[in-house]
Every structure is written in C-alpha cells, then in structure tokens.
Amino acid sequence: MNTSSTTVANLLLEVITLPVSDVDRALRFYAHQVGFTLDVDYSPNDAFRVVQLTPPGSNCSIQIGRGLIDWPTGPLRNVYLVVTDLQDTRSRLLERGVEVSEIRHKVPINAWDGGFAPGLDPARRDYASFAEFSDPDGNGWVLQERGYRNI
Known part of the structure; x- marks a missing residue:
C-alpha cells in the first residue's frame, strides 16, 4: 500500500447515535414533532433495540435505542x-x-x-x-x- 498518495478515500458520515433515556419518547419527538423519517425500528429481544431516523433530504441518519451505547444519556x-x-x-x-x-x-x-x-x-x-x-x-x-x- 502506498501511504504517500495524495488521494483521500471518501469518508461518508451516515449515522450519529444519540443517547436517550426513553426510546419511545425520543421516537415520537423525532418522527412526529421534528419530522424525521422512520427507517428502522428493530428489537430482537428486551436488551436491544435500534431505531433509525433520517432528516428529510439528509444522507445522514440518527440512531436511538437500547444496547447501542454505553455512555449516559x-x-x-x-x-x-x-x-x-x-x-x-x-x-x-x-x-x-x-x-x-x-x-x-x-x-x-x-x-x-x-x-x-x-x-x-x-x-x-x-x-x-x-x-x-x-x-x-x-x-x-x-x-x-x-x-x-x-x-
């Protein structure tokens, strides 16, 4: 691999994970009040849930949920x-x-x-x-x- 190349790889920011204390409340806020589009609401068990929402016209989404991050809300x-x-x-x-x-x-x-x-x-x-x-x-x-x- 040539490390002296001036070519830079594309770095696409696609998802930002937000810490929230109540997933359903945050989902209502972002989808119903702010107007983000709900892309995914997946929960295979009680310990994990991922909700992904995208602002209208954006290529970057947000994720909220349970079991996604380990820092405080x-x-x-x-x-x-x-x-x-x-x-x-x-x-x-x-x-x-x-x-x-x-x-x-x-x-x-x-x-x-x-x-x-x-x-x-x-x-x-x-x-x-x-x-x-x-x-x-x-x-x-x-x-x-x-x-x-x-x-």
Whole structure:
C-alpha cells in the first residue's frame, strides 16, 4: 500500500447515535414533532433495540435505542441541521410543538468575533443565521441557514 498518495478515500458520515433515556419518547419527538423519517425500528429481544431516523433530504441518519451505547444519556451538543429557509423551518417546528430558540445571526459577518444579533442576517448570507432546539434528553441541535445550493 502506498501511504504517500495524495488521494483521500471518501469518508461518508451516515449515522450519529444519540443517547436517550426513553426510546419511545425520543421516537415520537423525532418522527412526529421534528419530522424525521422512520427507517428502522428493530428489537430482537428486551436488551436491544435500534431505531433509525433520517432528516428529510439528509444522507445522514440518527440512531436511538437500547444496547447501542454505553455512555449516559444526553446531552450531545451542536449537531447541525442545514436548511435553506431558517424562518420557515423554525415556524414549522414551532407549529409541531418543538421549542426552538429565537433566530440570531453573526455580527460582524466579515470579521466575525463571536458576536450575535437578533434575527436573520439582513443579507441572508450562507452560514450566518442560527436557531437551536433540544430533544427531551437535552441533545442539542443547531439549525443553520445556507441557501446557495439545493440542500
């Protein structure tokens, strides 16, 4: 094997396992409130259950269940969901009962130093506007607007 090659293998992120304390509650939250698609709900015995859900349009899924991980539940932080219209996405989630933070944007955008201002970025620049929500176990999600290409 040539280790000096500049070719990099594709590394596809396909699944993130989330720690949850109640699988059925988390399943209801992600499928019915957030709108993820249920791909798999498999439980061959009482000690193991895997539930896989995929955000609409995503190539990466989440897994929740029993017997999947051996660390305590929650909170996983800052898992990003990139959207083309943050205001619309936030409104839809609020209508479905998800508690979503107010929208904020980076300031100053061209020399960002970690500051934020309320509302959408006035120019709707990519990667500049954010909102957050958490699942019942405190796993934190960031909604980030990017509109320059179809998502």
